Amino acid sequence: MISSSSLPLKAETRDHLYWRVRPFDLDGKPAGPFSAPRRLEGSLVPIHRYAPLPRPYDEGEKGAALLYPVYSYIGIPGADSYEVEVTSRYPENEDGYAPSRYRVYAGVTTLTDLYDPAPRKGTYYWRVRGLDREGHPVGIWSLPQKRTLDVHGWTVGVFGDSISHGGGHLSFSPADRAYSYESYLSFPVVNLSQSGDTSAMMVERFEKDVVPFHLRTVLIMGGANSLRAGVPAEEVIHDLETLEMMSYAHGITPVFLTLPPINPASIARAFQEPTAEDWQASFRRVNDFIRTRKHIDTAAPFEGMEVMPPSLALDGLHGDWRAKQDMAAVINEAWRSGRPALGTS
Incomplete structure (x- = not known):
């Protein structure tokens, strides 16, 4: 756990913001000192797709071959929860927000990781969309991510x-x-x-x-x-x-x-x-x-x-x-x- 803090501003720094961070233990007590102050800088990046962003995945990476996959993504502003959809084929409605006709599983979570309760073999796809407090879509689906797990070739x-x-x-x-x-x-x-x-x-x-x-x-x-x-x-x-x-x-x-x-x-x-x-x-x-x-x-x-x-x-x-x-x-x-x-x- 971490905690951030604003700092008293000197006259010459009142036009800027600074940040620092310190760790907390499981009991909510400080576990170390604050880091050195850093000037807060920002930039505007246009969002070309209003959807959660799946974490990069490389099926050839060591440790990546999971029979029970975990879907991980970066959330979006305005979403209170997320729905993950797994499909047997590439979804037909890439830029929509409705469920795919190829859906084989869906789960909702408030977190940015979702553990699939079922084993997944062969080739499948997954994507995620944001939901508001009433369960209505926020934005559209993320681009589908392909996963493949072949039962052959493993020793x-x-x-x-x-x-x-x-x-x-x-x-x-x-x-x-x-x-x-x-x-x-x-x-x-x-x-x-x-x-x-x-x-x-x-x-x-x-x-x-x-x-x-x-x-x-x-x-x-x-x-x-x-x-x-x-x-x-x-x-x-x-x-x-x-x-x-x-x-x-x-x-x-x-x-x-x-x-x-x-x-x-x-x-x-x-x-x-x-x-x-x-x-x-x-x-x-x-x-x-x-x-x-x-x-x-x-x-x-x-x-x-x-x-x-x-x-x-x-x-x-x-x-x-x-x-x-x-x-x-x-x-x-x-x-x-x-x-x-x-x-x-």
Whole structure:
């Protein structure tokens, strides 16, 4: 969180405005001093299309291949909320504001990121428009952005919850690649993770979300949401064993990733969610199990930390970019050591 401030103006500077900024922590307290004052300058840029602006997207970028996409955009003045539309073909009404006949999904949010609840394969398009308080259109649709996710051509996939899906530091979603450890990997992966998943939910969707990609290897990180909600470690271990069996049954080699620590106090401040009191013992039991299987120890960079510090995960759950880089470094090192012996105990 940040705070801006106006400054007392000396006589010689009264014709100008200046700005400065300082950070706040999750409790709303200053976390540092103000920056040096900067003169406020502005410019007028004509708007050629009165519509939200989708964030740039490059499907060839590392970490960009998401089975559960997140649509991110810059808002427009006058809009109280935004409607995102996904279409199976290029919309027929490019400069209009009515829904497309090719619509397959639509969602409304007050934020500038929208998580798609459904998996998207093949080629599709998405666009966004602003809405006023009554839900009436503000301006027109943004230009459609094309997305393509081919189920063929992948050898490695990542399967997990929001820690693997991406995002961090409260405000950043998987659309911001810096907060996805997949973007730092030295080899291409398809991200089959879904935010909010429990280990049981991962078992439920394995057949429809993992099997169609014909992978050789799947990196599995799951159970954090289950354990912090009080699900016994034994149940999570059973789910992981089930995922292991299902992987081998389909000719896929499962490689488990150990769970980094979390921070219940930060989670409570960020999400107003409680954490099971015995979470540390549960995490330890699950990680001990994982280390008996083919695995990569992504928890190793945080060894000795009782909780994840806010400097590495502001919200206590989703590692920020430094934590994601540390996790990726461990995976890359294991990968260089040779796939057949990835972290085996």
